[in-house]
Amino acid sequence: MKRLLLFLLFFGLIVFWSSCRNDFEFSPSKGNLEFAKDTVYLDTIFTNIGSSTYNLKVYNRSNEDIVIPTIQLENGVNSFYRMNVDGTTGLEGNQEGKFFENVELLANDSLFIFIETTIDIETLTNSDTQFLYTDRILFDSGNNQQDVDLVTLVKDAVFIYPNRDENTGIIETLTFDVDGDGNLDETTLQGRFLEDDELTFTNEKPYVIYGYAGVGEGKILTMEPGTRVHFHADSGIIVTNGGTLNINGSISADHESPENEVILEGDRLEPLFSEVPGQWGTIWLFNGSINNTINYATIKNATIGILSEGNQDEPNDKLTITNSQVFNSSAFGILGRATSISGENLVINNSGQSSFAGTLGGKYNFTHSTIANYWNTSFRQFPALLLNDYVEDENGVTITNDLIEANFNNCIVYGNDNPEFFLDSRGSVFNFKFNNCLLRFDNANLANTGNYIFSDTNVYEGNIFNIDPDFENAFDNLMAIGENSGANGIGSMIFSALVPNDILGIVRSSFPDAGAYESIPLED
Incomplete structure (x- = not known):
C-alpha cells in the first residue's frame, strides 16, 4: 500500500511539473x-x-x-x-x-x-x-x-595503383622470384611493376602510390630533384632482383624550404598527419636488387623507412645513402638483413624500435652520420643502434651469418634511452669499430664486458660517452647541434676529409664535429 501511495505521489509530481512548464516553442x-x-x-x-x-x-x-x-x-x-x-x-x-x-x-x-x-x-x-x-x-x-x-x-598528381578485376573485385598482386630459384612466385603484396614510361619521377606533379610500385629486373627507377612521392596506407616501393632505385635529390639554397630535396611520405596532407608514424609501408630493396643510391632525400612517417635485404658479398654496396634523413618510422628507420649499406651525412631519428638495425650480419659503413632515437609515442624495446649476426627460424634454430664489418666514423649515436647501442653476437665473425663518435652508453652491468670493452682500441677509438649532443629539438627532428654539444671537435680529419661538407653544405672545420651537422649557435 505504501509503495502504491509513493508511486501515485511521484506520478502526481511529474504531472504537476509537466503542466507547469511550457512545451518547447521554437x-x-x-x-x-x-x-x-x-x-x-x-x-x-x-x-x-x-x-x-x-x-x-x-x-x-x-x-x-x-x-x-x-x-x-x-x-x-x-x-x-x-x-x-x-x-x-x-x-x-x-x-x-x-x-x-x-x-x-x-x-x-x-x-x-x-x-x-x-x-x-x-x-x-x-x-x-x-x-x-x-x-x-x-x-x-x-x-x-x-x-x-x-x-x-x-x-593534381600522378597516380600509380594496381589493377582491379571488374568481375571479382580482386586487386592485382606482385609476382616475382622471391626465393631466388629462378621461378616466378605469386605474392600477397598488392601492387604492380612500373612501366618503362613511369620509371622517371619528376618535380612536375606529386606522385601518389597505392600498393607497392615494383621495379623489375634490369629496370632503374630514377627520382629527379624536387620529386614528391606520397604513399597510401600499406604502400611503398619494392626493387626486385636486378632492379635499381636511384633517388637523385640535390642540395637546396634554403634548407628550410628544400625545393631540390626528394621527399617521400604519406598521402594525407593535412597538418595533423605531418608527423604521424606508420602511415605507409617501406622502401624495400629486395634480395638481388643492385646499386641503389639515395641522395638528398627525406623519408618520413613509414613503418620501416628502408628495408635492405641480401647481397652483402657483392663488390658494390647494396645501398649508398648520403645527405638524407629518415624520420618517424613506427618500427625501424633503416633495417638491414645480411646486406651492405654505406651512409654519409645521414640522419635517422624517432623510430618505434631501432633507428638503424643491421641484422643477420652484413657490411655497414657510416661516416658523419647521426643515428638517434627520441621516440616518445610508446615504449620501445631496442636502442637507437642494433647490430646482430643471427636469426631464429620458426623451429627456434639459430642461424648465424658473418658481420663482415660495421664501422661508425665521426658519428653520433644517442637518444632518450640508455644504452643506445646494442651489439649482439652469436657467431664467429663479428667485426665492428667506433671511431671518434659521441655515444650514449651508461650501463655498469654491460660496460667492460663482451663487446663493450671501451678501452680496447681495436674496436673503440677516440670516442666520447654520455655528453649531451645539444640537438636543436630532437623530438621535432631538428638534429642540428649547438655550441655546447658533446660532439663538437671530436671528429677525426681522416674521416672528415672523405666527407668535407656537412648535410647543409657547410665546410667542416679542421676540428670537425661528429654527426651529420657542423655545430652552429642555436637560439634559446
Missing part, C-alpha cells in the same frame, strides 16, 4: 548565430582523394529556442563539399549533405556541422597542377542570412 532564427570560426580550412588534398572530416560549431547564445529555416551550401548540388548537421544528412536525393531544413537549436546551446570533400581537379576551370576551391555554408536567407567560408587547396 521561434525563427533572427540572424544572431555565432560560429567557432568564420572560415573552415580543409587543408590540402589530392584530386579524387577524400579529405579528413572537419567540424564547425554553431552557437545559439540567446535565451530562446530557435529554428534555423535552412542550412545549405551556396553551390548547392554542384558543390564538392558535403555536410552532416548534428548526425543528420539533410534532404534525400541529390541534395543529401547539401541542404537542411528547419534545424532546431535550443537556447544557449550549440550544434556541430561536419564537413568533408572529394574534388576532381579536372572539372575545375583554369586549373593546372593545383587549384583553390571555395564554397560557403549559408544559414537562413534574406536579411537574416549568415555564412561561413569553406576553403580547400586541391593538387
Whole structure:
C-alpha cells in the first residue's frame, strides 16, 4: 500500500511539473548565430582523394529556442563539399549533405556541422597542377542570412595503383622470384611493376602510390630533384632482383624550404598527419636488387623507412645513402638483413624500435652520420643502434651469418634511452669499430664486458660517452647541434676529409664535429 501511495505521489509530481512548464516553442532564427570560426580550412588534398572530416560549431547564445529555416551550401548540388548537421544528412536525393531544413537549436546551446570533400581537379576551370576551391555554408536567407567560408587547396598528381578485376573485385598482386630459384612466385603484396614510361619521377606533379610500385629486373627507377612521392596506407616501393632505385635529390639554397630535396611520405596532407608514424609501408630493396643510391632525400612517417635485404658479398654496396634523413618510422628507420649499406651525412631519428638495425650480419659503413632515437609515442624495446649476426627460424634454430664489418666514423649515436647501442653476437665473425663518435652508453652491468670493452682500441677509438649532443629539438627532428654539444671537435680529419661538407653544405672545420651537422649557435 505504501509503495502504491509513493508511486501515485511521484506520478502526481511529474504531472504537476509537466503542466507547469511550457512545451518547447521554437521561434525563427533572427540572424544572431555565432560560429567557432568564420572560415573552415580543409587543408590540402589530392584530386579524387577524400579529405579528413572537419567540424564547425554553431552557437545559439540567446535565451530562446530557435529554428534555423535552412542550412545549405551556396553551390548547392554542384558543390564538392558535403555536410552532416548534428548526425543528420539533410534532404534525400541529390541534395543529401547539401541542404537542411528547419534545424532546431535550443537556447544557449550549440550544434556541430561536419564537413568533408572529394574534388576532381579536372572539372575545375583554369586549373593546372593545383587549384583553390571555395564554397560557403549559408544559414537562413534574406536579411537574416549568415555564412561561413569553406576553403580547400586541391593538387593534381600522378597516380600509380594496381589493377582491379571488374568481375571479382580482386586487386592485382606482385609476382616475382622471391626465393631466388629462378621461378616466378605469386605474392600477397598488392601492387604492380612500373612501366618503362613511369620509371622517371619528376618535380612536375606529386606522385601518389597505392600498393607497392615494383621495379623489375634490369629496370632503374630514377627520382629527379624536387620529386614528391606520397604513399597510401600499406604502400611503398619494392626493387626486385636486378632492379635499381636511384633517388637523385640535390642540395637546396634554403634548407628550410628544400625545393631540390626528394621527399617521400604519406598521402594525407593535412597538418595533423605531418608527423604521424606508420602511415605507409617501406622502401624495400629486395634480395638481388643492385646499386641503389639515395641522395638528398627525406623519408618520413613509414613503418620501416628502408628495408635492405641480401647481397652483402657483392663488390658494390647494396645501398649508398648520403645527405638524407629518415624520420618517424613506427618500427625501424633503416633495417638491414645480411646486406651492405654505406651512409654519409645521414640522419635517422624517432623510430618505434631501432633507428638503424643491421641484422643477420652484413657490411655497414657510416661516416658523419647521426643515428638517434627520441621516440616518445610508446615504449620501445631496442636502442637507437642494433647490430646482430643471427636469426631464429620458426623451429627456434639459430642461424648465424658473418658481420663482415660495421664501422661508425665521426658519428653520433644517442637518444632518450640508455644504452643506445646494442651489439649482439652469436657467431664467429663479428667485426665492428667506433671511431671518434659521441655515444650514449651508461650501463655498469654491460660496460667492460663482451663487446663493450671501451678501452680496447681495436674496436673503440677516440670516442666520447654520455655528453649531451645539444640537438636543436630532437623530438621535432631538428638534429642540428649547438655550441655546447658533446660532439663538437671530436671528429677525426681522416674521416672528415672523405666527407668535407656537412648535410647543409657547410665546410667542416679542421676540428670537425661528429654527426651529420657542423655545430652552429642555436637560439634559446
